[in-house]
Amino acid sequence: MRKLGLTVLFGALIGATPALAARCGGDFNTFVAAMSAEAQAAGVSPAVISQALGGVTQDPAVLAFDRRQRGTFNKTFEQYVSTRVGPGRINMGRQMLQRHAALLARIEKRFGVPPEIIVAIWGLESDYGKGDIGKMPVVRTLATMAHDCRRTELFQGELLAALKILQRGDLPLQDMVGAFAGEIGQTQFLPSSYIKYGVDFDGSGQVDLRRSIPDVLASTANLLHVSGFKNGASYSEGTPNFEAMREWNRATIYRKTIGYFADQLAGR
Missing domain, CATH: 1.10.530.10 (Lysozyme)
Known part of the structure; x- marks a missing residue:
């Protein structure tokens, strides 16, 4: 049901202006659908978007860590x-x-x-x-941080970049794990x-x-x-x-x- 909801919302938002589509706060699924539309506009394939963002949920532990x-x-x-x-x-x-x-x-x-x-x-x-x-799922971490209104522009950009890493084939989704702000790898990029x-x-x-x-x-x-x-x-x-x-x-x-x-x- 969550994937179906994402598909419907994605279709409704695909024609929206990218700068206004992904508004922080509010319903998380609506936000994810808007980010999906932006990702496709940026050249990420629907298959990669569906794999990475389908069913993604917020992680309260990420926000708690960030505030500490x-x-x-x-x-x-x-x-x-x-x-x-x-x-x-x-x-x-x-x-x-x-x-x-x-x-x-x-x-x-x-x-x-x-x-x-x-x-x-x-x-x-x-x-x-x-x-x-780090062992945190990077896409979930970044989606959580991007939805939070304190630094949404920064983390929306990082979420799009993470999807582009998947699109390029540098890392499979199961290897897209990292630290509490979405940093990846041995020197935390x-x-x-x-x-x-x-x-x-x-x-x-x-x-x-x-x-x-x-x-x-x-x-x-x-x-x-x-x-x-x-x-x-x-x-x-x-x-x-x-x-x-x-x-x-x-x-x-x-x-x-x-x-x-x-x-x-x-x-x-």
Whole structure:
């Protein structure tokens, strides 16, 4: 019955103006139908839309988590870095630099980002792929956040990007799982960044940021490269490279932590 309702609503809304179709709040199924119409207008096939959005429901846990995150960076740099960069993570990072030295050298040559910066981000985001990269269904998470009126424009865009990842065939729906804001993979890319910066560096024909270490590390470097990161220059606070890392994370304390961690990995 839910799928039938989505189909009927989708037909009613397909001719609506995209900018006005998906209004936040109100009936969730009506909102999903409007997003379905926008997705088809953006080139996503009806089959992908039906597979991804048919029967989708809200997730109250996503909204509850989002509201708890507001104080995450309300710490001094010393307090924050002490919880994120310890001896174990540094030692493992140095092992990753050695284990993937040839791959990281190729990435540095192509994108101009030093290995220690890439590995620092990898370590912070997922403990080098060994930590929790999220188990939340990305489409459900993003639909929930997009329906919420606080940041609906941002998350409507991310929901459309997630559908485009499915359309491209980079990940099947069962692998579209991530964190509480819809981030995907070992360095936690939002779907729009996945589309914009993702690199198929292992030659598989798909961008796999969950399992392919070459894709993960090259895509991370590509994001920084496109954002203006210059190899050989300082990345300390106030520099152009520090500003380039803003595309990764706007929080000053987080970017300082990346730089500190990279220095530790490089023995500085």
